[in-house]
Amino acid sequence: MVDSPDAFGRLWADDYPGDFLRDLAELGDRMSGRPGERRAAELVADAFRDAGAREVAVEPFEMNAWKRGSTEFGVTNPVERSFEALALPYSPSGDVHGDIVDVGHGTPEEIEAADVAGNVVVASTETPPGMDRLYHRMEKFGHAVAAGASAFVFANHKQGQLPPTGALRFDREAAVPAVGVSAETGTWLREYADRDGEVSLSVSADTVPGEGHNATGVFGPETDEEVVVLAHHDGHDIAEAALDNGCGVATVVAIARILGDIDLDTRVRVVTVGGEEVGLLGASALADTIESERMRSVVNVDGAGRYRTLRAFTHGTPAFEGVLDSVSDAASREVSVDDALHPFSDHWPFLKREVPAVQLHSVTPERGRGWGHTHADTWDKTDARNVREHGMLAALLVRELTRKSVPRPDADALAADLESRGLRPGMEAAEIWPAHWE
Template sequence: MTGDTFMTDIRDIIGDIWLSDELMGDLTAICDTGGRVAGTASEAAAQALLERRARDLGGQYSEQTFTVTGLRSQGHSVRLIASGRELESYPLLNCAAVDDVLPVIDLGRGTPSDFEGARDLIPGHAVLVRHEFPFSTNHVHRGVKLALAREYGAAAFLIGNNQPGAGAVSGSGGTGEPGEIPAFGLSHDATSELATALAFGPAEVHLVNEATAGEWTGRNIFVRFPGRTDDVVVLSAHIDGHGLAESAMDNGAGLATVLEVARRLGPRAADSERGLLVALFTFEEWALTGSAEYVASLDEAERGRIHCNVNVDTPVGYPRLYGLTAGNPVILDLLQRASRLGGTPVHPIYAHTTNSDHANFLAAGIPAVRLIGGYNDESAGSRLLLTAADTRHRIEPLDLKHGAIVTALVTLSAMQA
């Protein structure tokens, strides 16, 4: 491919995405299936839709299935004993069963130092911590806080939403394995009510979670477009989400973006140095299980043929796209080239994050990047992830188109020598 042809391709791709009706149409159709909790009818509907869309792309279609075991909540409540009031709550994924009255200890933000300072007080208590804006340099992930709660002997875990008016916060609550503790998300108002009660003295909550063990079949969807060599670029997004809303930003927008980019780049793969492998992973919200199953299935030679993974997870909610790079030089160079080609910066973040499917590629020694809308700015729409506010109405169409264009530039740059 000559330089003139390459630049003509780029202009055509940008124009096609900018004028596309399919991008927003895919987002709408995906959101119509619901929150897409893995293993539910909502996710099954999304799987059926995405299979049709994937087959329509025209590449080599394939699937990977695997078995997942865990816990599913059939009913829950969190009640403040002193007032008798039920607090707005939501059981975290894989939340252990419970029906017990427990004293509560408020650990504020819930940093490692907060836990260490209350070491002798935590055992037997339900610990209350705060949810944080998830995409910042100083963020302490929910999973870290939950692990600390288990380590310090807490009997249960409560995490309060930091966003007023968005209801309870959801998220992963463990693996469902023995030793897990009950874990609930609370709304901002419920957190304030409980924290106020604790300020006046001891407080107890009655926690109920009717959790039952289950087994589910996970299904990853792939479409391959061969290039001039056997090397490939893996363009990925995760299918599953949470049950509180539509999981629109996280990650309906990522799915729609990957489908749109595949439409534009798939037909161009045959003329590219590297092919394109579109990967739609499920059970991402369950400890990144879908992508872990895929990476584990690869032998050494297959891993070596993956040039990089471009993982699209929440590419909206902000006017600029950021790349979580873990400081990998291959990815840093890729983002710089894409920025020059498109004339719009893809801002690199050097932190090594483990909050999406790219982490499994990095762990296997494969260069990987997560593309995300906004970082270190709490005005970003991603502040509302994992809540009932994650709906399609929060997504600006211009942000969605911009994210798709930048994703296409990054992916095409990776496909070229």
């Protein structure tokens, strides 16, 4: 097949990806294990068919589904007052009363310096100043639990009365109850911690067997090797998940609308997965079904399409930088390249199998998640132009990856790199350090 000269131009004027993003956001609750997540997978499958993909299917996988019940949270001393709080996925049910202890950003040093054992800790969602990577919620929670905390309170650093959400563990119930509270509530809790305050927390929740879903399709010639392009279509139950990761899913739909009209040297598998927000479950299920040697590379579209400039995280494969530079030159568009390496998105199940993986994100206007994981992650904050442009750039990247190989990462080198970046202690606290790396 010869590239259609109109393929990229048609996408620029194509309303489909923007309309798809609107329809996806309209589904509301897309948390894995619930009906909205399956409807999202079916919506994607329809979009893949419309783009001309073959072998389109919606494939289920088993998981532990977390069900939200009621949450009550309040200060009992030196005053009595209640605050809005959201139980965090995989929080167990429980009733806790104890002193409130401020542990700042929740670093091991801050936790060690505080009187945590038997008490309720409050930690900010913010990454500590000077840390050149995201300091993840699961790390903070894991360190607090290891120090004996009886409950965990995750306080947003973004103002606007927005309690955050986010899973505590991968696919299983956590050890102690945990909730998210707004930045404004966090300010009050730190004030009460300074006044020897006490809090009471009651969480009702359940973790039961459930089912998630992946939507798949195929483009390009039938070859022994393939490039895998994926994004997660699940979201949290408290919002529309339009930015995280509706924009990424719409970007994959935009990519698919180009792939059928351009020359590809190898097979390309396009997938959207469920279960990312609760443990990278759909991606792990997918990785288990494909021989690692078959996968030429993986493109994880998590965060792309949100803002103007595309950002790529190379995750331990520096050779991606040269490919991305060629894409930027061909399109006369900036692509920001970052050598970030972390285990908290859908590239990870592939990367730990030594498959080269690049993550496509956006250059964000602020540090941290912003509106993500809150009630404010809504469709009105999206821009279809970003989705279309990132789709074009990503399609160029995919085409290049079907034409040229990048070196496969070495597990020992990845482990050493993660250790040098200070991630191992947090990964061990979150219980996600690969056992076969010991």
